[in-house]
Amino acid sequence: MVKLYLHDIWTTVVDMKWRYKLSLFVSTFLTTWFFFGLIFYLIAMTNNDLNTEQALNHTPCVINVATLTGAYLFSLESQTTIGYGFRHISEECPHAIVTLVLQLVLTGLAEIFVTGAFLAKLARPKKRAETVKFSQLALISKYKGQVCVMVRVANMRKSPLVQCQLSGKLLFPNVTEEGEKIQLHQESVNFQFDSSEQCPFLVLPLIFYHVLDENSPLASLTAENLKVRNFELVVTLNGTMESTASTCQSRTSYVPQEFRWGYEFKPLLFGTHKGKYVADFHYFDEIQLSNDFSLLQDPINEKLLLEHEYHKD
Template identity: 40%
Template sequence: MESFRTSGASPKGNAEQIHFWDPFGILFIFLQHPAALSVGAQQTSKVGVEKLHPEVATMTTKSTGSILAGKASSSPLLSSAPRQRLVTKDGRCTLRPPPYPAGKWSRAWSGAWLLALQDLWGLLVNLRWRWVLLAFCASFLAHWLLFACLWYLLAHLNGDLAVQDHDHPPPGHVICVKYITSFTAAFSFSLETQLTIGYGTMYPSGDCPSAIALLAVQMLLGLMLEAFITGAFVAKIARPQKRAGAIQFSPQAVVGQHQGKTCLMVRATNLLHRPLVDVKVSAVLYEEHEGQALYQTTLDFQLDHLGQQPCPFFIFPLTFYHPLDRHSPLYPALCEGSSNHFELVVFLTALQEGTGDSCQKRTSYLRQEIQFDRRFVPALGLDARGRYMVSIEHFDTAHSKEPMSRDCVVQINGDGSDRME
């Protein structure tokens, strides 16, 4: 560190001597000579890339030299601000409702709660399990407490609380519920009535119409509550989204040759042994256009010679293809050097063989998550006994294949100057 400050050597030569475990030295060099740290980091990254991936280093040599020479880059990955994904890799939407103005916050909050209560079933089914269990316990406890208060109020208004011996009440006095002498006893009777336990100690009198009416109301509301909560539990357990969790997409898409055509390829697999039927794959391209933040275009994916027909049987990894011809919405972005930001959201829809319920799995790919001049490694093979075996470790593996068409441009600097030869 001292030699850099006193010897006057070039930043490039001394940046290689930086010890990354000395944060104060790095901070001093960065404050005194900012270019030293940036150039040193670029050289370190270049050496690491050449050691690990020599083919990638060959492709990036030209672009790195351009940057170091001062050439301006028009790549959105290098010059534009990072953008939020619309859909995460596991299919979750990242958009959030806009913040409300300070004066309208309370009104908007009450309106949101009203909309949520109108769709109480959907709200309960989509809640996490811990909140569902909390709602289950809280709803039954609130129901028992409510009717405990009503039973206690009935005993108070009827004068049962003042009776010392419920076995020998005063002449002419009809006790509505035997042995409700406190709120604890009223809560116990409410619990026994709701769960139809019937210990036999406390029971309503047939000569008290108010008790019979309150008993009927509690039973009806209790049955409705039990049916609602039980149905929500069953619906949450049997949700199709749980089955869709066993569908996995390749983390990266590849562009390569398939049957003599340049195609965009994505791979999907079914992690469970239960097959899915009528599998369809579609995609929506969200691309920035002038005058519109995100322009939506649909894309079609094909499976071998099935064309647009759904795949009738999904049990092993499948590779879906989208031809990158001049009619493809992705052609300007991938093959003509367009620098517009885009996000490709892929949807896989299938039916469960046992129940017939539809499930959907989705993921998204950004520009930097698409590899060029690649083909997926076959994930289905034969063992020594002639049985088909699925190799999960090769599911998302891509290797270099035959070169692509010269019409397809690999975006390195973003200016379309580097073509795949």
């Protein structure tokens, strides 16, 4: 498992939590400063620069570096391009020059990698996806004469999401024709907005529909067996942020206890005297009985139908 993470080190670093990423950022600089400072200290030691009783014609490799602390400070100054005035390399030691060049090249690449990982994490639209709101319940009612599963989705930011598409996966246990038991069998559940599978932009709250026809994996769903079925409907919204053209993805899921048969969402868009539309999110999760009573003609919803007719009278 560790090899797999190290094989794709870029994604591993980008997916790191911020506290680990900050630790990596700081440790990258501290480690490279100390590592190359230690190399310069060893070069000075090999060249006998640390001897206080040096010959008059002796030229140190790194001027004014006589301790490990001085070598560390020289490495720091070289890598951060602070500049030289007190410590600098002489022309007598080619291996010190080569070490300095290697330090600048390698640490430059390391800084690009770590800084790029920071920018990539900041630019990820993960937080943007958290501003997409799904309805708490999935409703089953009629839309344009067809029985549909309905889910309401809203964009909580003023900046719109474009090219939005809602898709679903139905997860349920299944037994194949060969007798193999599959705990999480998956089937696609296609949602659509009006007559297309994609809405141009998501500004106002919208309702997406999945038709329960013969091609639907939920075709056998009825008001009677809804509560005893064992499945989970995972719904995913894919959209593109208009401001950055980056894609974001937000998801939720519904179990049978979160379905309501014969209900529809209450309207939440209201017109103002200025000709504008206002969305009242107090009604976002509010539901009401469907006007099509044919869905309520079963023993489970008989009580609800009687209550609805009573309040109507």
